[in-house]
Amino acid sequence: MDFKLQKYFLFPLLVLLAITLLTHCSPPVYDDQSGFVSIDCGLPENSTYSGSMFPVTYTSDEMFINTGVNARLLPKFISNYTEIYLETVRSFPQGKRNCYNLRSSKDKDSKFLIRAFFMYGNYDNKSHVPKFDLHIGTELWDTIQLDNSSHVVTKEIIHVFSTNYTNVCLVNTGNGTPFISALELRRFRNSMYPSEYEISLELKMRYNFVYGTMPLRYSFDAYDRIWEALQLPEWDSVSTRREVDRDIENDFYPPTLAMGTAATPLNSTTWTLSWGPADPNIDYHTYLYFAELVSLLPNQTRKFDVIINSETASWEEFEPEYLTTFVMSDKRKASNFNYTLRQTNNSTLPPLINALEVYAAKRFFKVHTDENDVDAIMEIKRTYDVKKNWQGDPCLPKDYTWEGLRCNYSSSNSTRIIGLDLSSSGLSGDIPSSLSNLTALQYLDLSDNDLTGPIPSSLAGFAFLRFLNLTGNKFWGSIPLGLAEKANNETLLLSMDGFVPLIKNQCQSAQCTKKKLSIPVVASVAVLLMLLIVAITIYYFTKRKGDKRVDSFDSRSQRFSYTKIVSMTNNFEKILGRGGFGLVYHGYLDNKEVAVKMLAETGYKEFQIEAELLGRVHHRNLISLVGYCYEGAYMALVYEYMANGTVKEHLNGPKSLTWIERLQVALNGAEGLDYLHNGCTPPIVHRDVKSTNILLDDNFHAKLADFGISRAFSVDESSFVSTAVVGTIGYLDPEYAHLQKLHEKSDVYSFGVVLLELITGQPPVITSKNCHITQWVGNSLTTGDVADVIDPSLDGTYDSELVEKYVRLAISCCSPSSANRPTMHYVSSRLEEYLEAATEATKGIMVYIEDSTTIPYDSNFSNKF
Numbered sequence: 001m002d003f004k005l006q007k008y009f010l011f012p013l014l015v016l017l018a019i020t021l022l023t024h025c026s027p028p029v030y031d032d033q034s035g036f037v038s039i040d041c042g043l044p045e046n047s048t049y050s051g052s053m054f055p056v057t058y059t060s061d062e063m064f065i066n067t068g069v070n071a072r073l074l075p076k077f078i079s080n081y082t083e084i085y086l087e088t089v090r091s092f093p094q095g096k097r098n099c100y101n102l103r104s105s106k107d108k109d110s111k112f113l114i115r116a117f118f119m120y121g122n123y124d125n126k127s128h129v130p131k132f133d134l135h136i137g138t139e140l141w142d143t144i145q146l147d148n149s150s151h152v153v154t155k156e157i158i159h160v161f162s163t164n165y166t167n168v169c170l171v172n173t174g175n176g177t178p179f180i181s182a183l184e185l186r187r188f189r190n191s192m193y194p195s196e197y198e199i200s201l202e203l204k205m206r207y208n209f210v211y212g213t214m215p216l217r218y219s220f221d222a223y224d225r226i227w228e229a230l231q232l233p234e235w236d237s238v239s240t241r242r243e244v245d246r247d248i249e250n251d252f253y254p255p256t257l258a259m260g261t262a263a264t265p266l267n268s269t270t271w272t273l274s275w276g277p278a279d280p281n282i283d284y285h286t287y288l289y290f291a292e293l294v295s296l297l298p299n300q301t302r303k304f305d306v307i308i309n310s311e312t313a314s315w316e317e318f319e320p321e322y323l324t325t326f327v328m329s330d331k332r333k334a335s336n337f338n339y340t341l342r343q344t345n346n347s348t349l350p351p352l353i354n355a356l357e358v359y360a361a362k363r364f365f366k367v368h369t370d371e372n373d374v375d376a377i378m379e380i381k382r383t384y385d386v387k388k389n390w391q392g393d394p395c396l397p398k399d400y401t402w403e404g405l406r407c408n409y410s411s412s413n414s415t416r417i418i419g420l421d422l423s424s425s426g427l428s429g430d431i432p433s434s435l436s437n438l439t440a441l442q443y444l445d446l447s448d449n450d451l452t453g454p455i456p457s458s459l460a461g462f463a464f465l466r467f468l469n470l471t472g473n474k475f476w477g478s479i480p481l482g483l484a485e486k487a488n489n490e491t492l493l494l495s496m497d498g499f500v501p502l503i504k505n506q507c508q509s510a511q512c513t514k515k516k517l518s519i520p521v522v523a524s525v526a527v528l529l530m531l532l533i534v535a536i537t538i539y540y541f542t543k544r545k546g547d548k549r550v551d552s553f554d555s556r557s558q559r560f561s562y563t564k565i566v567s568m569t570n571n572f573e574k575i576l577g578r579g580g581f582g583l584v585y586h587g588y589l590d591n592k593e594v595a596v597k598m599l600a601e602t603g604y605k606e607f608q609i610e611a612e613l614l615g616r617v618h619h620r621n622l623i624s625l626v627g628y629c630y631e632g633a634y635m636a637l638v639y640e641y642m643a644n645g646t647v648k649e650h651l652n653g654p655k656s657l658t659w660i661e662r663l664q665v666a667l668n669g670a671e672g673l674d675y676l677h678n679g680c681t682p683p684i685v686h687r688d689v690k691s692t693n694i695l696l697d698d699n700f701h702a703k704l705a706d707f708g709i710s711r712a713f714s715v716d717e718s719s720f721v722s723t724a725v726v727g728t729i730g731y732l733d734p735e736y737a738h739l740q741k742l743h744e745k746s747d748v749y750s751f752g753v754v755l756l757e758l759i760t761g762q763p764p765v766i767t768s769k770n771c772h773i774t775q776w777v778g779n780s781l782t783t784g785d786v787a788d789v790i791d792p793s794l795d796g797t798y799d800s801e802l803v804e805k806y807v808r809l810a811i812s813c814c815s816p817s818s819a820n821r822p823t824m825h826y827v828s829s830r831l832e833e834y835l836e837a838a839t840e841a842t843k844g845i846m847v848y849i850e851d852s853t854t855i856p857y858d859s860n861f862s863n864k865f
């Protein structure tokens, strides 16, 4: 703008003038700066102050930006008249684009005046005045070009925010380091300066025609527009002491003080103001402010034509109203502008004008990334304190897309974030839930961070997610069902430590089928038929052969996918118990109840072989293995469900088992163990026989649980010493513990302890008596007080002779030397006899039992447990 006008800066005079004006006109003082954001860039954190000549409160920019460095202008560029906000700057030596994030939940579709100040003042001591670009949101606002170190550039625009947040960005264009001195936002009423939604108004000039040179702003102007004072020698002035627009609202809310003075031509009937050159491709919006300030006598008139660029505008014979603002707006394109006010023939007074504003229209397409995506990614940025070039709009403009982001630009009104790569970004903590608000996400890489916590099930909620890399983190818990399902369906490529999608094999076979089908496309019908017959024959043979082989495996162990396990247990909803190897969950398989044991241990390569092996072991007194899961780190065993829980739970309390029921349980257990020892080749040593490993079904039929797991996990015999979980304290064969030599007789020892538990209702280690159950019961045998050790809840409903035989059998099982222990076969035969006798006894029939059990009790035996 080349204005051939001159300003007079006479500071002391100004102050005087301001004071006089204040006292004369008593303008309204607006204390409310609620619609203001006044940032003094480069001010130290948390500082605030009030402007020297106007009461605007400036704050530090720390809250609005987290990049850049603070600097101060060289002292020689700071005078007594330099505004404080110009004294410091924030400069941006790092990064191509740096943005102030101005966000407020109420800002969407609000009209704002945005004003930025720039003064170089050789703050970096390089005496190189930079040139750079200024952006609003994703679009260029202007290029900042300073003439010299003391040149102050002010950029001002009236802009409607299209989002709840807005960024003002400084963009390095390779012509020096961008910087900024101050940034101001003033909320306007949306009715002010009407224009199309996409049109923003860039300030060209805003003049208050008055004597003196005082620029008017807050608090004279409630909206803090800066009205420059303009006075030319060929102008006369008119002013009033009365208040303009006292009871009238005007859409432009001009300051009363600016309207209270006006310019009129001196010795002339026309008033002309010209400026140029202007860009002929741009619409210029002109606002001319008029108010009559003179109380006219009856024989006085003030009428004039308003002419812009030689055309007679629609305002012929315009007669301003007394103390009431009228704003004429004009919009046109031109390369230069002449505003002429021409007194009409029979008007007695010359024309008058109070104020003038000119704006250049600038189109902003207001393109931006989807707001929910922005909210979500901003939340992620905040949570993880991401220190990348994450500035301004995440996706736009394309050249400035945030590092690690991929966006979809195909829909012009909705740019979406579709990819997020935060691998190796040093992230820690949980996966934030805000991530799931990036609903268009297709690609997510969080690998090689320190993320912990459960994997949120919301990750499965991404409708379009096709790639997810979670490797190299420390997550715990299970993979959410939906996620595993997608991975197995191959709709998602899931990369995670220990996760092996099941689909791999299925996919291969599917491909094979496809290839076969695609070969004989051009073959004749006859050939096709031939092939078909051959194929059917081959298929038939293979099928039959295969069937046989499959038969021999099929009923034994079924392999489940991890997904299946998750769905079986309804995402591990109900815990049945805690075993030595992991948690046991309740589940359903084809509407039948099952118990799913998740094995916490990892790295047992033989697991699958063992699981297959266990699947072949079927006995009515052994819990059936329905199937297993072996998928990477996931190992699970699926068993039939035992409704009545463990035997241990039924030894005390009102629901405790009867003597006959206990005998029945003992017999079932013994038969189960006998089968493991003698019915299987190679024999299976249970290793962990205990009352919590004998479970009861809904008919109180007892079955042994957990057999063979120990074996499955003991591939490396040398590491056995440290494997404390194998065997349970109180049940552990002392000989085995001592010699570490595994034998079926170790199970016999443990079973003996269980037998003692069954009859006494006491745990293997009786803490109250500080002794082992074998010692306690053994002593009772020597002293002949067996009745004292019998579970009182049996309430004498037993034959004491039979009980004594049972106790001797149990004690013999617990012989310190394995050689002295009976075999399980022997034990089960004896128990069968006792049960028969006890049952018959209830019917009044006596059964003679040959007492063949020696008492191997050794009084010197001291149990170390």
Ligand SMILES: *[C@@H]1O[C@H](CO)[C@@H](O)[C@H](O)[C@H]1NC(C)=O
Residues within 6 Å of the ligand: 045, 046
């Ligand atoms: C600024 O204020 C915040 C909150 O009151 C405080 O946590 C921070 O330490 C302050 N910073 C400085 C530099 O005083």
Ligand SMILES: *[C@@H]1O[C@H](CO)[C@@H](O)[C@H](O)[C@H]1NC(C)=O
Residues within 6 Å of the ligand: 080
């Ligand atoms: C600036 O202010 C200081 C102290 O208020 C005064 O001593 C000095 O003369 C002033 N300088 C000018 C150029 O007015």
Ligand SMILES: *[C@@H]1O[C@H](CO)[C@@H](O)[C@H](O)[C@H]1NC(C)=O
Residues within 6 Å of the ligand: 104, 105, 106, 108, 164, 371, 372
């Ligand atoms: C903007 O903020 C307002 C107020 O909080 C809210 O109602 C509106 O939904 C937000 N708009 C968007 C697009 O987030």
Ligand SMILES: *[C@@H]1O[C@H](CO)[C@@H](O)[C@H](O)[C@H]1NC(C)=O
Residues within 6 Å of the ligand: 234, 266, 267
């Ligand atoms: C205006 O007219 C008066 C008298 O006609 C004359 O004294 C004065 O110099 C003129 N001023 C200008 C600026 O032409």
Ligand SMILES: *[C@@H]1O[C@H](CO)[C@@H](O)[C@H](O)[C@H]1NC(C)=O
Residues within 6 Å of the ligand: 297, 299, 300, 348
């Ligand atoms: C208008 O009237 C006033 C008195 O009412 C008189 O003094 C003045 O000269 C008149 N002016 C004109 C231009 O007639």
Ligand SMILES: *[C@@H]1O[C@H](CO)[C@@H](O)[C@H](O)[C@H]1NC(C)=O
Residues within 6 Å of the ligand: 274, 309, 310, 334, 336, 337, 338
């Ligand atoms: C404005 O006035 C100047 C000088 O009178 C003239 O040269 C120019 O053409 C005028 N501009 C327009 C657009 O009328």
Ligand SMILES: *[C@@H]1O[C@H](CO)[C@@H](O)[C@H](O)[C@H]1NC(C)=O
Residues within 6 Å of the ligand: 345, 346
């Ligand atoms: C002013 O002059 C115009 C002609 O130039 C005339 O039509 C009009 O009536 C006059 N108005 C007054 C108030 O004399």
Ligand SMILES: *[C@@H]1O[C@H](CO)[C@@H](O)[C@H](O)[C@H]1NC(C)=O
Residues within 6 Å of the ligand: 413, 414
């Ligand atoms: C994009 O704009 C078109 C037409 O202007 C509209 O139909 C569509 O709903 C818009 N899409 C979004 C996501 O705003």
Ligand SMILES: *[C@@H]1O[C@H](CO)[C@@H](O)[C@H](O)[C@H]1NC(C)=O
Residues within 6 Å of the ligand: 372, 375, 376, 379, 433, 434, 435, 437
């Ligand atoms: C996700 O977006 C919804 C609205 O779209 C919002 O209510 C919710 O707070 C957002 N969640 C997070 C974690 O940002």
Ligand SMILES: *[C@@H]1O[C@H](CO)[C@@H](O)[C@H](O)[C@H]1NC(C)=O
Residues within 6 Å of the ligand: 423, 447, 448, 469, 470, 471, 472, 493, 495
């Ligand atoms: C996942 O990330 C890890 C570590 O960055 C990398 O080694 C692996 O190749 C990635 N997986 C896929 C499928 O790209």
Ligand SMILES: *[C@@H]1O[C@H](CO)[C@@H](O)[C@H](O)[C@H]1NC(C)=O
Residues within 6 Å of the ligand: 482, 485, 486, 489, 491
């Ligand atoms: C996976 O595939 C199964 C069967 O093909 C289907 O029922 C299920 O809905 C799919 N799941 C997902 C998440 O695509």
